[in-house]
Amino acid sequence: MQIITHRKHAVNITQAERIASAIGGGLLAVFGLQRRSPAGIAMGLIGADLLRRGITGHSYAYEAMGIRTAPRGQGSETTSVPYELGVRVDRAITIARPRNEVYQFWRSVTNLPHFMKNLVSVTVYDGDRSHWVAKGPAGRTVEWDAVIHNERPNELIAWRSLPGSDVDHAGSVWFKDAPGGRGTEVSVELQYNPPAGAIGAIFASLWGKEPGQEIQEDLHRLKELLELGEVLTVEGQPSGRRSQNRRGFGRDMEVQRASEESFPASDAPSYNPVAL
Amino acid sequence: MKAVCWHGTHDVRVENVSEPRLLNHRDALVKITLTAICGSDLHLYDGYIPSMHKGDILGHEFMGEVIEVGRDVQNLKKGDRVVVPFTICCGRCYFCKSGLWSLCDNSNPNSALCEKTFGCSSAGLFGYSHLFGGFAGGQAQYVRVPFADVGPIKVPDGVRDEQALFLSDIFPTGYMAAENCNIQPGDVVAVWGCGPVGQFAIRSAFMLGASRVIALDHYPARLDMARRGQADTLDYEDVDVVEKLKEMTGGRGPDACIDAVGMEAHGTTVDALYDRAMQAVHLESDRPHALRQAVQACRKGGTVSVPGVYGGFIDRFPIGAAFAKGLTFKMGQTHVPRYMNRLMQHIQAGDIDPSFVITHRMKIDDAADGYHTFRYDPDECIKVVMKPS
Numbered sequence: 001m002q003i004i005t006h007r008k009h010a011v012n013i014t015q016a017e018r019i020a021s022a023i024g025g026g027l028l029a030v031f032g033l034q035r036r037s038p039a040g041i042a043m044g045l046i047g048a049d050l051l052r053r054g055i056t057g058h059s060y061a062y063e064a065m066g067i068r069t070a071p072r073g074q075g076s077e078t079t080s081v082p083y084e085l086g087v088r089v090d091r092a093i094t095i096a097r098p099r100n101e102v103y104q105f106w107r108s109v110t111n112l113p114h115f116m117k118n119l120v121s122v123t124v125y126d127g128d129r130s131h132w133v134a135k136g137p138a139g140r141t142v143e144w145d146a147v148i149h150n151e152r153p154n155e156l157i158a159w160r161s162l163p164g165s166d167v168d169h170a171g172s173v174w175f176k177d178a179p180g181g182r183g184t185e186v187s188v189e190l191q192y193n194p195p196a197g198a199i200g201a202i203f204a205s206l207w208g209k210e211p212g213q214e215i216q217e218d219l220h221r222l223k224e225l226l227e228l229g230e231v232l233t234v235e236g237q238p239s240g241r242r243s244q245n246r247r248g249f250g251r252d253m254e255v256q257r258a259s260e261e262s263f264p265a266s267d268a269p270s271y272n273p274v275a276l
Numbered sequence: 277m278k279a280v281c282w283h284g285t286h287d288v289r290v291e292n293v294s295e296p297r298l299l300n301h302r303d304a305l306v307k308i309t310l311t312a313i314c315g316s317d318l319h320l321y322d323g324y325i326p327s328m329h330k331g332d333i334l335g336h337e338f339m340g341e342v343i344e345v346g347r348d349v350q351n352l353k354k355g356d357r358v359v360v361p362f363t364i365c366c367g368r369c370y371f372c373k374s375g376l377w378s379l380c381d382n383s384n385p386n387s388a389l390c391e392k393t394f395g396c397s398s399a400g401l402f403g404y405s406h407l408f409g410g411f412a413g414g415q416a417q418y419v420r421v422p423f424a425d426v427g428p429i430k431v432p433d434g435v436r437d438e439q440a441l442f443l444s445d446i447f448p449t450g451y452m453a454a455e456n457c458n459i460q461p462g463d464v465v466a467v468w469g470c471g472p473v474g475q476f477a478i479r480s481a482f483m484l485g486a487s488r489v490i491a492l493d494h495y496p497a498r499l500d501m502a503r504r505g506q507a508d509t510l511d512y513e514d515v516d517v518v519e520k521l522k523e524m525t526g527g528r529g530p531d532a533c534i535d536a537v538g539m540e541a542h543g544t545t546v547d548a549l550y551d552r553a554m555q556a557v558h559l560e561s562d563r564p565h566a567l568r569q570a571v572q573a574c575r576k577g578g579t580v581s582v583p584g585v586y587g588g589f590i591d592r593f594p595i596g597a598a599f600a601k602g603l604t605f606k607m608g609q610t611h612v613p614r615y616m617n618r619l620m621q622h623i624q625a626g627d628i629d630p631s632f633v634i635t636h637r638m639k640i641d642d643a644a645d646g647y648h649t650f651r652y653d654p655d656e657c658i659k660v661v662m663k664p665s
Contacts, residue, residue: 096370182370217388220397224382227368230300232400232422234385237412238293240281240331 001212002088011057012068018054025050080160080170086193089212093219096183097226103154103175105226106186115221115231118214129162142166168193186222188215278664279333279416280643285323288334288647290640296412296420301348304424306360308340310437311415311640313650313660314445315471316585319540320405321647324561324587327389327406335415336362336402337444339437342428343418349425358428360421361612362445364400364411367426378609383423384409398609415643417664429616432624438631439623441661442476447630448615450476450536453583454484456606457532464488464525466573467507468566469536470498472633472659473583477534478505479628490524492517494542495655501633512569513544521573529575537566538584547592554591561588571598582607636660 013021025047032043053059062068095102105111109130113119120133120141128148136142144165150158150172160170169192176185190211224231279293296305314337319325339359342352352358365372369381380399384390387397390407400422403413412419421428431440450473457465465481467474470493481489482505491502492510499509510520522529539562541548547568554560570580571594580603598605622628635658638646646660 094370096368096373213388213392216391220387228302228366228382232366232383232385233299234410234412236297236299237420238277238279238296238416239329239333239412240279240283240289240291240293241329242331 001210002090009056009058009063011070012062013053013057013059014069014071017069018057020054021050022054025052025054080162080165080168081191081193086168086191087211089190089192089215090188091212091215091219092185092187093216093223094178094182094185095223095226099175099177099184100154102184102186102226103157105222106173106175107151107157115225116218117221136166144169186219188219190215277417278640279412280335280640281330282320282328282332282334283330286321286648286651288321288644290643291331293333293416295418298344298346299420300422301346302423302425303346304342304349304352304421304428305344306338306340306358306419306421306428307343308338308414308417308419308664309357310340310441311335311338311662311664312441312444313337313415313643313646313662315473316404316538317647318651319585319587321651322540324539325405325407326393327410329406329410332403332405332410333412333416334403335413336404337441337446338402338414338419339431339441339444340419342424345424351425352428352430357431359431359440359443359616360402360414360419360428361443361448361616362402362404363427363609363612364402364409364422365426365613366423372426375611375614377611377613379611386410401609415640415662417640427613429620432620435620435623436631438634438661439629440620442472442630442633443612443616443619443623445610445612446472446633446659447476447480447619448612449473449583449610450478451480451483451615451619452610453477453534453536453581454480454486456581457481457484457534457579458604459484459486459532461485462487463531464490465532465534466490466492466521466530466570467502467534467536468492468570469538469584470495470502470509471536471654474498474534474536475501475505475633475658476630477536477583478502478507481534482506483622483627490521490530497635497655498658501658504632517569518573525575529573529578531575532579532581533570533574535567535570535580535582535584538582539563539586539588541565541567550592560591562586562590564590564593568592568594571601571603574601574603576601577603579604579606581605583610633659634661638662640664 029044029047029051032040032047109122109124112122118135120135123131125131129145131145133141133143144167145162146159147162148157148159154175156172156174158172161168169190171188171190174187178185221231277293277295278290281289281291283289298305317334320328320334342354342356342358345352363378364383365377365380366382371379371381378399381397383400384397386406386409390397393407400409400411402411454477459465459481463486465486467477467489470491474491478489478491489507490510491507492512493499494511494513502509510517541563543565548565551560551563551565555563574580636646636649640662643662646662649657650660
């Protein structure tokens with residue numbers, strides 16, 4: 001996970017707030033410096049920063065929290081993640097299948113919930129617009145509309161969320177031939193502005209999973225689906241934990257058993273299903 | 277069913293748990309007829325391996341009878357007697373197809389966790405912590421075997437359970453350790469550790485053309501067993517190992533050195549005591565005493581082969597000596613499916629009877645005693661096998 005920063009800072013405070021900040025900060029600084037005490041020095045420093053933020057129009061605190069109160073500038077209609085905000089994730093995986101097969105699977109966006117664990121559903125409106133529902137924090141769902149604004153068949157799918165989304169984000173997935181006949185390299189670049197900004201993302205990664213890890217796990221499930229046809233699981237297996245020893249615990253999916261008729265005759269096995 | 281469950285350091289309990297079910301289309305269910313405790317199970321018993329949860333079922337060396345197969349398993353049927361490799365392999369990824377079975381991309385549901393810890397995902401293993409998939413192990417009455425069309429091999433009539441069981445892990449492990457030495461005719465091979473893996477490494481080295489094998493350990497019963505495999509033996513407490521090995525090889529050093537000891541090495545030299553101290557305060561995770569000696573003893577241009585399990589980081593590694601000598605290092609988890617059929621043929625031909633390594637036989641109900649004896653009585657106890665019924 002990479003916190004996005006730039007050297008040239010953007011204005012992210014409204015004009016009115018800038019003026020208030022500059023005046024208030026200036027007064028606080030003067031007041032604080034008149035009192036020759038530690039408290040006075042502290043006030044002086046805080047006042048000086050408020051003054052700085054009023055003059056430059058840039059608040060580091062707002063930047064860290066993903067807040068931008070200033071009106072957005074030119075080009076903002078086609079940008080989902082504003083300048084200087086958000087978190088970026090880059091992950092890649094190699095899949096031993098041909099590039100067009102991997103691309104086609106991903107491009108049919110209704111396939112995505114099969115390997116993206118947090119996705120509940122994707123519904124296509126028309127060609128390149130779709131509606132997405134995902135699991136959010138604390139058991140809620142987040143929703144957004146997305147548009148695929150750039151695609152090159154068998155090479156690239158680039159999408160962004162549309163205004164009104166619960167989470168602003170944009171990303172692209174590239175498909176390249178892996179060297180030496182190893183299959184396809186799938187590279188995902190994702191930029192998103194989580195609800196509490198970069199600080200929110202850091203806290204989320206301390207308490208739960210880092211978003212990069214979730215994407216890596218999703219890509220791994222994609223690899224299993226394409227190479228094996230199903231995702232290997234251990235859910236439903238026995239253990240010495242009390243909660244798992246009730247009969248019937250486990251998956252919805254009914255795994256087909258090979259039928260008796262499909263085997264050649266053999267001596268009766270010693271396993272009697274009834275006896276268990 | 278009964279199963280041996282981990283409950284903490286030095287705490288294993290035989291408990292009544294639910295039977296396994298088919299969970300994926302290439303699964304099989306096996307009724308276990310014989311299972312064993314491995315030296316690497318002792319790392320779990322001693323609490324060195326992270327990501328164990330209370331209640332996890334242990335065991336990765338097992339064999340038995342197929343009782344049910346999933347829809348996509350064509351090569352096995354109910355009633356087949358099979359021995360199952362401890363590495364779980366999908367058979368379709370780049371690594372399985374290249375013969376690097378223990379590096380399978382797809383058989384570890386917790387590959388992201390494994391990648392975070394080791395920088396790579398490796399194959400899932402039966403009964404060996406959630407880092408390696410959290411699969412229920414085979415020290416139990418029944419087990420679910422994923423990718424059953426790839427791993428398990430059928431045991432021919434005429435081969436007893438006790439002869440076939442060790443194809444699941446320790447025989448291929450010892451054999452791969454010897455194969456990795458790239459033994460040329462006439463070579464002298466030194467083996468650190470006369471536990472079961474070391475014992476198989478000794479016999480495999482001879483099978484692969486070594487003219488002489490020198491085995492190192494401290495416990496008399498293990499050294500005896502090594503001598504029965506035609507090895508010359510050294511007690512590492514009695515001699516300066518590196519000097520003695522030079523002397524025994526005309527001043528050259530062994531052509532290849534096998535570290536069949538791994539991260540919980542014993543020893544009383546200065547560096548071994550350093551390792552103990554560092555480990556006690558969590559500044560070093562592994563004790564590489566045997567590995568250091570192997571590097572120091574090996575002849576220049578030789579090979580150091582490491583089947584012994586390491587988990588973390590080591591200090592004071594003689595990388596300068598290794599570089600000066602131009603050594604080759606080969607290591608890693610065993611690519612079990614690569615060797616099973618070949619070694620089964622050796623067993624059928626009478627070239628080797630792997631049951632020689634068994635010292636203790638018990639019922640699975642006595643597993644806690646089995647672990648305790650294996651851990652605390654290394655002279656009397658070399659290999660414990662258990663019957664689940």
